[in-house]
Each structure stands twice: as C-alpha cells, then as structure tokens.
Amino acid sequence: MRQLIVQVPRGQGKEVLEIAKSLQGVSLAQLEAKGSEEPIDLVLIHVSNRQVEELFAKLEDLPDVNITLLPRGVMTLHPPAKEAPQQALNIEERSPIEIFLSGLQSVGSWRGFLGYAASSGFVVWIGLYTNTTYLLVAAMLIAPFAGPAMNVAIATARGDRQLLWRSVLRYFVALAVTIAVAGALSLILRQDIATSLMIERSQVSSIAVLLPLAAGAAGALNLVQSERSSLVSGAATGMLVAASLAPPAGIVGMAGAIGRWDLVIDALFLLFLQLAGINLTAALLFRLFGLSARGVRYTRGKPWVFPVALGFTVAILAGLLTWQFVNSPNLQRSSLAQRANAEIQKLVNENRLVELVEANVRFTRANIKGQNTLLSVVYVQRQAGVTASSEEIRSSLTQAIQTHLLQQGFNVTPLVDVSVLEAPQKSER
Structure with missing residues (x-):
C-alpha cells in the first residue's frame, strides 16, 4: 500500500477523491489549504502498489496537479475490524513508476559513489595482499557496483538511452577507481609477487556465468518487491551482485602492477561476464x-532500445562464453581441477595396491612457458598384504595418473606427487 498527497486547485479535490475511489483507494481525506499563491485542496490517498501508475495516469488530466509519493509502504487498517489481519497481509510488488524513479535517484551523487569505490579498492587490496578472506566480504559490502548494474537493466527494460549511458559510465568509472586504488597500493608498497588468495580468486569456473545470472534475478526481485514483503535485505542482494566484481577489480589493479597479465585477463573476463x-x-x-x-510521466523511452540492448547483451555473453570454452583450460581452471580430482580419486580407488587417503588437485600460476601446470598431491596407504615397495607403488601410480589425465583430454601438464603412507605397526604383547 502506498500513500500519496495530491495538491490541486480549490474545488478539484472532490474529483481527485472520485478517481481514488474508482481505484479502490482507502483511508481517503480531503483538506482545504493555502498554497504559495492561491487556495488549494490537499487529498490524502492510500492505494495498492499495482494501482499507483494508473492513478498517476488519471490525475495527469487535472490542471496544476502536484503529487507527492511516499516511497515506503504503509499499513492501512480500516473497517470492518475483523478484516484487519487480511489488510495487514495485503503486500504487493512496487509499481513500475516507483522502480524507475528509484533508479533515477541513485544516479545523482558522484562524490559519495566514488568514495565508496575508492574505499572498496583499499579494503579489497588489504584482503588480497594479506590473504584475509573476510576482508573480501567487507569489500563486497561497500563496493558500489550493484546500483549501476541494476540501473543498466532498468534502462534496458525501459528503453532509456540516457539512463543506459549514464549507468554504464558509472559502472566502469567505479571499476576504474577500484582498479586504480589497488594498483597504486601495490606499486607504492612494492608488491613483487601474486599472493595465494589472488591466484585462488582469479581462477574461473566453467559455471561462472550462473552467478551473475542469479545476481541479476535477485537484484531485480529485490527492487520489485515491497520492502515488507522480502526477507532478504538490499545489502544482501547488493553483496551478491558485487560478489564477483570487487575481488576481480582488485586483482586487475594488483596483477597489472606486478606484470601478471594472465591474472589480469581472467579478472577482466569476470568483470564483463x-x-x-x-x-x-x-x-x-x-x-x-x-x-x-x-509509462506515466515517462516519455523518453524508445521501444527499439530494449531488443537492441538485450540482443547486444546476449551477443556479449555468447562471445565471452565461446572464448571461455574454446580456450581451455585458461578460463575453466576451477572446474577442471574438480574434474581432474574426481578422475584421480576414481583411478586410485580402482587400484588394488593402495587405499586413497586424500587427493588435492589445483592449477598453479607457475611462470613456466608453454604449459598449463596441474599440480596433484595424492596420499595413499598400501592395502593389507601388498609387498611392493613404496617407491614401486609411487612410480606406477604417478605414471598411471599422468597417463589417465592426458587420455581424458585435459589440456594440461600434470605434475603428480604420490606419497605412500604407512599405518603404525601393532605392538605385540
């Protein structure tokens, strides 16, 4: 339910009330007041969210009408009293005009926006430099990327070229500030090598596209839902949108400062994706x-912008995904490591000489020209009754794992370290 205050010339208030009644308005009131120049009627209206835009359309025909829309939901309890519980549950989605106006409001201030972008750059740099994961979470919370990203979607749906341009500009300006801050800190403090968290966060999974798809849906639902009808806070959805933006932006700046262009490429891929x-x-x-x-009070939308902008988005997404899956394993390291781990565990479990204790598989960022290094550290324990030496087991299992991974089509250089662990001997009494 939304509350509106409508100001019209004296004598027009009755007509406003009739319009509100036709749209099932409740708790209506008309007041006589003195405007800045002439007497006026003030009308208080409470209507459901879905009726707001239609109410705007009908009020447009009145002369010298001024409308104040209170953007927060209100709870109207009116007779009969027995329907109060149902009235309290009457929570609906926001009207399209509210969604659009909230988007316009968020593109106003540049000073605070850039301040948050710079702050997120500082926090994400500290987190990546010190290998502190919770600082990356903090950077996601303060990164201002969610607003521009959602406004791009609003502008696409509305066909608003002006809002689309301003939102895309703000998005890339925020990224540039975060990247510049992280890069400057790496240069000032003379960072020489990539940290382990930088390497870990730069690795891309083959299902990386699912995160932005889910984030876009969650962000849109958060803006559409009334504030009292959602159990998820705006900060949570904003963090989801920024989840794969703040760390990659910091990695671009830091990796660029130390000349690790392989990390830069992976992080830029995530930003555009x-x-x-x-x-x-x-x-x-x-x-x-x-x-x-x-829409009501909105005339600058162009119908052709939506299919063009959406088609351009799909083309970019298709191009990025094609690049990801054609250039294996560069942009699929995380998921390929999981697949390789599964293959190794399956192979070891089928071996009659040993029992699998643990297998750790990961891509390294070793600067070895011409190879994609996949490091596999495998711990096994000999089965009871096996007389082969530890060296024989280690050698045969290493060769079997390397051969199997190459036969499975992994475009990698598998480096395997097998450790044969011995169970403690039972003492005889």
Missing part, C-alpha cells in the same frame, strides 16, 4: 513486472 549476465536476467524480470518503454 558479470555485467552482461546481470543485465540479461534483470532486464527480462523488469519487463515481466511491467517496466516498458512508455
């Missing part, structure tokens, strides 16, 4: 909930 994925699902959901090129 995030924006395209968010825009695709969020724009489609906004259209589903009623945002269109033409």
